[in-house]
Amino acid sequence: MSVATAVLVGESQASRVLTEAVSKIAACWKLSNEQLGAILGLSAASVSRLRSGTFELDRTNKAFELGQYLVRLFRSLDALMGSDDQASMSWLRTVNLDLDGRPIDLIRSVKGLGEVTNYVDDFRARV
Numbered sequence: 547m548s549v550a551t552a553v554l555v556g557e558s559q560a561s562r563v564l565t566e567a568v569s570k571i572a573a574c575w576k577l578s579n580e581q582l583g584a585i586l587g588l589s590a591a592s593v594s595r596l597r598s599g600t601f602e603l604d605r606t607n608k609a610f611e612l613g614q615y616l617v618r619l620f621r622s623l624d625a626l627m628g629s630d631d632q633a634s635m636s637w638l639r640t641v642n643l644d645l646d647g648r649p650i651d652l653i654r655s656v657k658g659l660g661e662v663t664n665y666v667d668d669f670r671a672r673v
Contacts, residue, residue: 561602571620
């Protein structure tokens with residue numbers, strides 16, 4: 547196998563793995579197609595195809611990068627909440643005075659997703 551082929555196989559696998567992770571996070575947090583689409587910058591129809599397995603995040607698109615941030619947020623929040631999905635969902639849907647809004651609403655923008663992710667990472671560092 548050539549190096550170029552190996553890179554393509556690796557990229558395809560990365561796309562599949564990230565797509566599956568994002569889909570599982572959306573299911574765990576009970577995100578609608580519209581909500582996940584807003585987070586990733588995709589249409590609700592594309593998210594529907596993503597969830598059904600007929601669409602994968604492409605490493606060359608912004609949605610892939612935003613998906614990586616979503617996974618980072620999920621992992622950090624999961625660690626902070628002791629793997630309690632209900633506590634994570636409650637935190638996401640409750641107004642946070644430090645962030646000046648509900649994290650679930652804030653992560654709908656690129657800026658908000660970065661700020662919420664950094665906030666959770668910073669909070670974890672203090673624990």
